Amino acid sequence: VKIINTFVPQLRAFKFSSVDELERNLDLWTNTKYLYEFFEKNKSNLSFFDVSTVAEAVEKTLLYVEVLRDNLIELVYQKNPNIDSLFHNLNDNEYKADVLLSKQKSKSGWLRLYAIKVEGNIYVITGGAIKLTEKMSQSDVTIEEQKKLDLCRNYLKDEGIYDELTLMELMI
Amino acid sequence: MNNNKKQSLENIVTTENSGWLAKALWAKVNKKWLNRSSGVSLSVLEALREKEWSQKKLAQEMKVSSQQINKILKGQQNLTFETVSKLEDALGVTLMEIIPFRRENAKQIIQAKSLREEVSKPTKQQIQPVINVGNKATLKIAYNRNASVQYKNAG
Numbered sequence: 001v002k003i004i005n006t007f008v009p010q011l012r013a014f015k016f017s018s019v020d021e022l023e024r025n026l027d028l029w030t031n032t033k034y035l036y037e038f039f040e041k042n043k044s045n046l047s048f049f050d051v052s053t054v055a056e057a058v059e060k061t062l063l064y065v066e067v068l069r070d071n072l073i074e075l076v077y078q079k080n081p082n083i084d085s086l087f088h089n090l091n092d093n094e095y096k097a098d099v100l101l102s103k104q105k106s107k108s109g110w111l112r113l114y115a116i117k118v119e120g121n122i123y124v125i126t127g128g129a130i131k132l133t134e135k136m137s138q139s140d141v142t143i144e145e146q147k148k149l150d151l152c153r154n155y156l157k158d159e160g161i162y163d164e165l166t167l168m169e170l171m172i
Numbered sequence: 173m174n175n176n177k178k179q180s181l182e183n184i185v186t187t188e189n190s191g192w193l194a195k196a197l198w199a200k201v202n203k204k205w206l207n208r209s210s211g212v213s214l215s216v217l218e219a220l221r222e223k224e225w226s227q228k229k230l231a232q233e234m235k236v237s238s239q240q241i242n243k244i245l246k247g248q249q250n251l252t253f254e255t256v257s258k259l260e261d262a263l264g265v266t267l268m269e270i271i272p273f274r275r276e277n278a279k280q281i282i283q284a285k286s287l288r289e290e291v292s293k294p295t296k297q298q299i300q301p302v303i304n305v306g307n308k309a310t311l312k313i314a315y316n317r318n319a320s321v322q323y324k325n326a327g
Contacts, residue, residue, distance in 0.1 A: 004188040023192040032213040032247030
């Protein structure tokens with residue numbers, strides 16, 4: 001396991017395999033074959049989104065990922081980027097901002113990036129998913145991401161990485 | 173923080189950079205043809221589903237490797253006319269159309285000009301250069317949300 005730079009200020013990503021979680025998810029979300037197979041498997045959930053065909057769902061996803069990528073690119077080149085505009089508390093009913101190592105999400109349509117917020121406004125991406133259900137507990141892919149969020153949170157806790165200072169000190 | 177702990181954390185928190193930015197900037201520059209490539213891929217995937225063909229079967233029909241089909245279906249291949257034609261022949265569908273739009277544009281220009289003729293009465297030589305630009309053509313992806321319907325009609 002590694003935590004790497006994403007070029008977006010204050011945004012890091014976990015790397016569990018050959019690519020980090022940000023790159024891995026963006027790769028999947030721009031892969032037409034992957035998307036087609038994913039929506040074919042999950043087409044029963046598409047009716048909630050007023051989407052009638054698998055092809056339409058793929059087209060929508062390609063637009064959502066373009067918006068997400070553009071937002072990220074903008075943050076890379078902005079003078080005073082506001083990373084907080086990209087993420088929200090994972091739990092919609094949770095308004096407390098000072099929870100230590102809080103779970104976060106970033107939305108673009110049904111695309112989600114999940115992250116742990118380290119004190120000092122640093123976000124570490126733990127994974128991502130196409131969320132077609134109301135609750136994370138209602139689909140295998142989001143259940144998996146929930147587990148990863150918990151594992152990563154515990155990992156950071158165990159390693160004593162709570163704040164920006166520890167992270168930055170290690171990255172210098 | 174003691175030295176051992178710091179050493180172990182340094183192995184986790186690295187200065188390594190993600191590859192997403194290079195890919196995202198590349199996709200932005202190549203957006204137009206990438207959209208077309210994913211359009212072709214979607215049409216092929218729809219056709220495979222309707223014909224109940226596997227990707228392996230398509231590879232056999234086209235006499236190419238399964239890896240080649242896999243690359244095409246990702247929707248990020250800069251496809252050649254040859255590959256598109258092979259896909260069309262194997263699947264019996266139209267994936268791309270040549271639209272002689274310049275000729276159509278020329279007709280519209282001529283129609284507009286003919287309206288002005290009543291006032292200015294241009295000579296044939298003035299119209300001729302516009303008519304002669306009709307040899308070039310452009311490409312249009314045939315894919316749309318009704319691709320499966322198009323396939324049925326074509327079959």
